[in-house]
Amino acid sequence: MASLNVGNLGEYLREQRRTAQLSLRQLADAAGVSNPYLSQIERGLRKPSAEVLQQVAKALRISAETLYVRAGILDEKEREELETRAVILADPSINERQKQVLLQIYDSFRKENAADAAAADTGTVPPSS
Template sequence: MAEPLHELGAFIRTQRERSALSVRKLAEQAGISNPYLSQIERGLRRPSADIVKALAGALSISAESLYQRAGWLAGDQPDDATVVDSIEADSRLTAGQRRALVEIYESFVRDNEKETKE
């Protein structure tokens, strides 16, 4: 099993490549330095929650999925990460479509959890 930092870094790199962004461009969009992003992608540095959120925004993916990859947030169901990962890994979708699908999925899950608690 991969360590969370290496898994997070590999996932960020994959999403960056799928978005056709260079390290320099993603770093610029996230407001961090190129070397720092490179270290994150290689699993050498642990980014702060704010940096993870900035990277998620620049990649048009949910911050929650990156938090789960970093081991900071457990999915409510074991399949939650799998669903979000599948959506975010689908290269047939645009970044905007992936973001919209993840938001819809997470909204449905939240609504259903509220209904079961009532």
């Protein structure tokens, strides 16, 4: 787990809050956190938990994973994987069986690519499919 970069997180939260045209008090109320606590997060003085970040993200209508990356809780690759999975699972035009099949294919491609990358790092030739 990466170390928290709360200054960057706070600046980002303030920018998102202003873009949403919310006051600090309005966002604090919507997220269910105290106004002073949210102010301290924005100023980089507090390290919020993943739960608080999730509440704030929901109130701002942004991805919680984006906040996790900004806070150093999640790395960019993990966020991308989670978002890909979420998009597949949220797609109303495909049924549950199709979603599961897509996720299995996605996982197999990720494993194959990881094996290829590991082989390239060690200079070995990966097994052909």
